[in-house]
Amino acid sequence: MKPVKLAEGTAVALAQVLFIGFFVFPIIWIFMMSLKNFRDIISYPPKFLFSPTLQNYSETILGAEGALRAGELPEYVRFLINSMIISGGAVCLAALLGVPAAYALARSGIPGRKHIAFTFLSFRFAPELMVILPMYLIYTQIGLYDTYLGMVLSHQLICLPLVIWIMMSFFQDIPIEIEEAARVDGASILLTLRAVILPMSGPGIASALIIAFIFSWNNLIFGLVLAGPNTRPVTMGILQAMTFDQIKWGLMAAAAMVSALPGMIAAIYLQRHITRGLTMGAVK
């Protein structure tokens, strides 16, 4: 190998190691933490060799012994279920509203549709803190505070713009001739959307919904302000490890690992399904 190429290859490899290390190290660190007992966690210098324990996981998922004996659902599991309901509901609602909206914005001749699309995107510009206090006041007044409906609605600020923007660009990529063919064939807009466009958009819808789900799942601020004891999501559950008298690092790490799992699985799934090969064969 020529020296220049060798140097180039080494530099690229080094950059990759640095890049991957930067992103993966925190995950490895917190994973190690979740397997340590309290003494190993606080030991200095940090221990890389230790005898792993599943104590933190069992306490997170199964709850403390006292709770188990009383037959109560462990708190963390309730947070998980809450998050499932909130993020699942938010994504379903966003799909129901966002997919037709994206189609209309991509294809119809509505005047000012670019501005409308931009307005949806602008929901993501401002920090959530800007809207959260007015929302808190409104929610407490109209009874949406600490309700699943309230949480699902608030998460539309996260999910709806994502679904609309991802789907809009996906719909715009579908050759217009296919829709024109459907129109000439006598299909109504609804039949065109249902029988022609949506089946072709499977990968786009899947990636839009998964991304929206991950963003919704990872959100902390809405749960912090708008959710009470009944609807607290899993991100709040992680914070519960910070108690009045101590921080349960091990529990926090285990809770963080478990709550990150759906996102990680989704990301791997997304990677496989984001390809847009479905239009192949439709047009030359």
Next chain:
Amino acid sequence: MSSISLSGVSKFWGDTIGVKDLSLDIEDKEFLVLLGPSGCGKTTTMRMVAGLEKPSSGTIHIGQRDVTSLGPRERDVAMVFQNYSLYPQMTVAQNIGFPLRARGVGRNEQRRKIHLAAKMVELSDYLDRKPAALSGGQRQRVALARAIVRSPAAFLMDEPLSNLDARLRISMRGLIKRLHNEIGTSTIYVTHDQLEAMTLADRIVVMRNGEVEQIGTPNQIYNHPRTAFVAGFVGSPSSNLLDGRIENGVFNASGISVAAPLKGDHRKVILGIRPEAISLVNEADAELHGTVLAIETTGDATLVTLSVGKQELIVKREANCTLEPDQAVSMKTSQQGFFFDGESGLAI
């Protein structure tokens, strides 16, 4: 089956002219070809008939119905697109049956019609395949079957063969001709390929810059071009167009003198000569003298490019032509050429 009538139809996008004041009557069962170069307005015209474009002015009738303001759904026309436009997630049978499904036709009736249409385009063995598993020619046959399955008032075909290779194009051309003879539905066919136009059309409309240059049978278009543009566009290879002047009943250009039955001295004219209408003669009978520039063999003929005076001329010769580059040749026009006014381009 219906006639189609366009009257004073124009299409503008701001200052850009798509189609200008087009009036056209397509008779019932007629095969009409819109022919012209890219951007001449032929596809726009077809899209206005389909309802995919709204005319800026004018009216369109299909049969007795004024369809100008109707959407594509209500027009009862079927369209075959250049890029097939099949529904990729549906099987061949579902693709063919989609227009029936959209119209709420019963399942048994759908099945019967799908099989009939598939049989007509010889696709019966492929009904369960997806478009991705078909060749280009098969895909275009699916598109044809999807058009014929519901017996529409008219077929609209937008350069349906231009994505196919030369051999497939000839066989598909034959299929389209046969289908039209069997079904007899009025058809508007858009193409820039003059050979397709000549072989398929009952009548050809030659268009340029959004306007009609000539409407006529293939014979009329070929033998009696109305404008220099038509003479230059139709034919393979197309007519030679030579700029010159009339002097004492003779067409003169630099190095060219051809007898012309025209009046008016010093008048600027364009002479159109078909490449096959020029024969090589000995010096004494020559009307034209030139030098061979290039020789192209097409298999069944040889195309010889000659420099005559300051202009270039293409002559079509037999396959075993023995001319060499730089060779001097003497020529004579064996048929009367076409004369066009030098200013307006109209036939004289």
